[in-house]
Amino acid sequence: MKRRLLLLTLGTALLLARAPALAAERGTADEAMAMAKKAIAYLKANGREKAFAEINNHAGQFVDRDLYVVVYDLNGKNLAHGQNPRMIGKDLIDIRDADGKSYMRERVELIKTKGKGWQDYKFLDPLTKKIEPKSMYVEKVDDLIVGCGIYKPD
Numbered sequence: 001m002k003r004r005l006l007l008l009t010l011g012t013a014l015l016l017a018r019a020p021a022l023a024a025e026r027g028t029a030d031e032a033m034a035m036a037k038k039a040i041a042y043l044k045a046n047g048r049e050k051a052f053a054e055i056n057n058h059a060g061q062f063v064d065r066d067l068y069v070v071v072y073d074l075n076g077k078n079l080a081h082g083q084n085p086r087m088i089g090k091d092l093i094d095i096r097d098a099d100g101k102s103y104m105r106e107r108v109e110l111i112k113t114k115g116k117g118w119q120d121y122k123f124l125d126p127l128t129k130k131i132e133p134k135s136m137y138v139e140k141v142d143d144l145i146v147g148c149g150i151y152k153p154d
Contacts (some may be wrong), residue, residue, distance in 0.1 A: 027067035027150050033137045036148040039069040040141050055080040066127050072145040076104040097122040100129045111140045125151045
């Protein structure tokens with residue numbers, strides 16, 4: 001019994017000690033916006049082909065912890081994805097999140113009406129492997145949507 005209590009106490013202490021580290025592994029809103037703007041500058045300086053290749057490079061400069069850049073056309077087709085290469089080339093206009101929110105339609109509308117901004121929805125977190133609340137900063141660049149988001153687990 002004492003051994004179980006000791007193991008339980010030790011396990012709880014390890015989990016609590018790990019909590020600040022998990023928070024430190026997460027990107028911030030300012031970092032997400034900065035990464036999106038960095039990707040936009042890279043795109044303008046290097047062209048689409050080179051920029052998309054770098055954004056798609058999971059070990060490249062546009063992936064950091066749970067932050068990664070994505071690029072869509074104005075019809076919701078994914079053109080580059082720093083976390084999931086299976087998304088590239090897919091028409092995502094009708095995709096919905098876990099709550100049924102048509103977040104790509106909302107994103108396209110945000111870009112067409114405001115040119116940039118933040119959007120909330122739910123998406124698979126690459127760190128926790130769970131569906132988590134997410135906020136993505138998106139910005140219009142010519143006929144593209146460039147974005148980077150943060151996860152906000154409960």
